[in-house]
Amino acid sequence: MTSDYARQDGNEEVWKLVLIEGHPLLLSKKKRFGSLPSDPRCKLCIAPFSGLGGWALRTFKGIRQSKRNPLFCNACDEFLKAYPGGTDTPMTMMFVDIRNSTGLSADMPAREFMNLVAELRNVALDAMAKTDGSVLEFIGDGVVAVWPPGIAGADHAKKGIAAARRLQQEVGKLAPRGIELPIGIGVHTGEAYLGTIAAASNDIQDISAFGHEVNVVARISAAAGAGQALISRATCEAAGLEHDPADFMQPELKGVEKPVDVLALT
Numbered sequence: 001m002t003s004d005y006a007r008q009d010g011n012e013e014v015w016k017l018v019l020i021e022g023h024p025l026l027l028s029k030k031k032r033f034g035s036l037p038s039d040p041r042c043k044l045c046i047a048p049f050s051g052l053g054g055w056a057l058r059t060f061k062g063i064r065q066s067k068r069n070p071l072f073c074n075a076c077d078e079f080l081k082a083y084p085g086g087t088d089t090p091m092t093m094m095f096v097d098i099r100n101s102t103g104l105s106a107d108m109p110a111r112e113f114m115n116l117v118a119e120l121r122n123v124a125l126d127a128m129a130k131t132d133g134s135v136l137e138f139i140g141d142g143v144v145a146v147w148p149p150g151i152a153g154a155d156h157a158k159k160g161i162a163a164a165r166r167l168q169q170e171v172g173k174l175a176p177r178g179i180e181l182p183i184g185i186g187v188h189t190g191e192a193y194l195g196t197i198a199a200a201s202n203d204i205q206d207i208s209a210f211g212h213e214v215n216v217v218a219r220i221s222a223a224a225g226a227g228q229a230l231i232s233r234a235t236c237e238a239a240g241l242e243h244d245p246a247d248f249m250q251p252e253l254k255g256v257e258k259p260v261d262v263l264a265l266t
């Protein structure tokens with residue numbers, strides 16, 4: 001999804017353990033680090049880089065923001081360097097973006113619009129953190145998050161839906177100039193390749209998702225109206241969400257041939 005980065009393959013077994021089965025060390029780190037202040041955090045183990053937590057980890061554990069790869073801590077960066085690759089992961093995914101961002105940005109000063117996008121990011125980061133989701137990347141004024149079972153647990157679909165509900169509520173509170181921030185949310189469960197990508201030009205690695213189901217969730221989000229969260233049938237079923245089958249609709253999804261049933265979260 002990110003240009004200038006190339007997908008890396010390999011180390012399937014290691015990534016299956018991390019992303020699908022759950023690596024005991026990573027899970028215990030996530031549990032311990034989650035409650036420590038403060039953001040920004042390592043994208044993988046959520047070790048805080050700032051605040052009291054960041055100071056304590058630097059001082060007593062030698063865990064700090066990687067200089068080479070600032071999205072990750074030095075321990076996770078070593079891991080990515082040692083085990084480049086990934087695996088096909090059955091997981092829940094979410095796309096969120098600001099609707100009509102061109103119109104909105106034309107109606108307000110650039111700085112104000114930037115602040116708005118930054119606020120959306122913070123709200124999204126918080127919603128993902130509270131539901132064991134991982135923010136994969138920020139694309140323009142949108143956010144991509146995933147719930148791989150090895151990190152989020154077997155109830156990843158439920159957690160993805162919980163994050164959508166939380167986002168809907170929290171975004172409602174961000175009301176720039178009295179206008180409600182028009183975001184569209186798409187949630188979908190399916191298999192996608194999750195793994196490391198590397199920038200050819202410098203020594204930076206990141207984690208990204210690839211595959212048809214990633215496009216499907218992006219298209220579902222694009223089909224959502226302002227303030228709407230659309231949940232795919234696959235996610236509803238994986239989460240055991242009670243629903244009336246008559247409530248499903250099949251929006252036109254650009255580039256997706258097979259019809260996809262979605263439900264608007266109420």
Ligand SMILES: [Zn+2]
Nearest residue numbers: 042045073076
């Ligand atoms: Zn880390």
